[in-house]
Amino acid sequence: MEFHVPVIDITPYVCDGNEEQCRAVAKQLDEAARTVGFMQIVGHGVPQPVLDGFAGALDAFFGLELETKQRYRTPPISNRGYSPPKSESLSLSLGVESATRMNDFFEAFNVGTALTDYPGLELPENDYAENIWPQEVPDFRAPVEAYFAEAGRVARTLTLAFADALDLPAGYFHAFTDHSLDVLRMNNYALPPGTVDLDGDLIGMGEHTDYGIVTVLWADQAPGLQVLGSDSRWHDVQPADGALLVNLGDLMARWTNERWLSTMHRVKPPIVNGTIQRRRSAAYFHDGNIDAVIDTLPSCVGDGSKYEPVTVADHIRTKLAGSRLLQPNTKAGREAARLLAAAEPPPGRY
Template identity: 60%
Template sequence: MRFSVPTVDIGPYVRGGAVADRDRVAAEIDAACREVGFIQVIGHGVPDDVITGLTEAIDAFFDLPVAEKLSYVRPAWENRGYSAPRSESLSLSAGVESATRMNDFFEAFNVGSTVSDHPGVSMPEHYAPNTWPALSGFEGRVTAYADQAQRVAGTMVEIFTDALGLPRGFFDAMTDASIEVLRMNNYALPAGTEIALDADLTGMGEHTDFGIVTVLWADQAPGLQVLGADGVWHDVAPADGALLINLGDLMARWTNERWMSTLHRVKPPIVDGTIRRRRSAAFFHDGNAEAVVTTLPACVDADHPNLYAPVTIAEHIAAKLAGSRVGVINVAAERESARVMQSQR
């Protein structure tokens, strides 16, 4: 089967379309989730000026002097603030040791949902406060995009509910205080950073996303690769005006891998011996910290035995973050690591 990332117009859900149109969208999403796990979505309703504001904010932050960016580093377990180049290794979150033992060279800045957004949550450690850089307009522009991405993520969960034949609102009680993170990434190293430009250089190591669904804005510079069912890594770039949607581990658990959490990575966009700037912003919708993820009964039968024990979202996310941000290999990611090792690298 030829690899391609399906394009789906989710407008009937965004605009409140007819039932027949929504059913068609749900069927298209089901097929895309079964076959690829990555989707180009159009009709998402995110205004162009909001995306422009986001890109301007990303550029303004990553253009700051290195010393100033480093002042925004936060403890690894908080998943907030600045991550410097080579401070993380995403492959460890998938249970895979980097072949070169070189951490990923991207830099990132994270903001997310906080205790003030969800007063009274039972596990406040998963809702750390944000640190906002002292840049004019940065917080407003980033927040405006995060609000839109959150809306799109909610729409996708609504579509997933219909696609899986679940009762309306099935996921509401597990997502009404969702752990959410907007991670802004930059793949151009700061001036003066010394690193060899060789075949082993990794922009972002192979990994699956941790939660329910990811809403990804990315520019069209090369680098993003998705592992297909054929075991081959395929280049993926967003179409004009599209957002990329991919499934996280928790949806794979709920569906017993009827829908797969897609392995992906970023290779450095190197042109004439230098790394081109590549920017992206991933909004992770992960669910409530205390919610327990248990395989949906409809996804288990004699031909599809249950692959997963129940787990709280907090436990799952903590093991993933310990891999990527602390450097502790995730031994629970046996199925993800097996897929990576079987891939044609």
């Protein structure tokens, strides 16, 4: 069967469509979640000026000298600030030891929900750390916060549709996400000459599944993103015009007992004339409340749950310990097995 990431128009959920229209969208989401785990979302309502301002903010920050960007590097446990090239290994979030031979060459800057966003709640400071903002780019914060708000709106809209698609009560996921641990990770792959060795094993971002509930991805229309299909082969994916790429995370796969897929993916930007082709992306991770317990939905238990209940805190911290602290995850056996069974594309593909 040909690999295909469907384009789904969520306008009925954004603009108060009628029940029939929403039901049709929910059916499409269910089909995509069961068969691919990725989808192209249009009708999301994110204004183009917000996207343009956000892209400009990314360019301004990543265009700074590495020494300047390093000033904003924070301890990995806080998941805020700057991550320099080759400081992370996403495959270790799956416990795959071979990934240590070369860390991923992307650089990133993270912002997220903070303690001050949820006054009155006693939340762990490391998980809900305050954001830091680069002083050298005074026009960085406003456009990033504007896009953060829009991406969060899209993620929450999708969870409303997910409840319908899974035959759950309206707004079912709200109780699990009303102080959600959300992070926006801005990524850059166009690194200066000499930053990395351009060899055959070059990985922009290693093989991984996302950790939380749902990911909303803005990206350049440039090659690089690859998704592992049900045929155990890697397939190239690029955003359609005006679309945001959306994929499901591990917590949603646990909730649905793998009725819905947390699909393996990676980034391998092509090399053109000895230079890594420019590619930018930004992933908004909607991960759920830190104290929420994720257990198989009653409608998805079937012959039994594939997973034990887990808190969002335990799951996310274990995954981050792999990718950022380089401590292999020993609790991702099902995901690691899928990765180890994957077939590589033919040599010279890139």
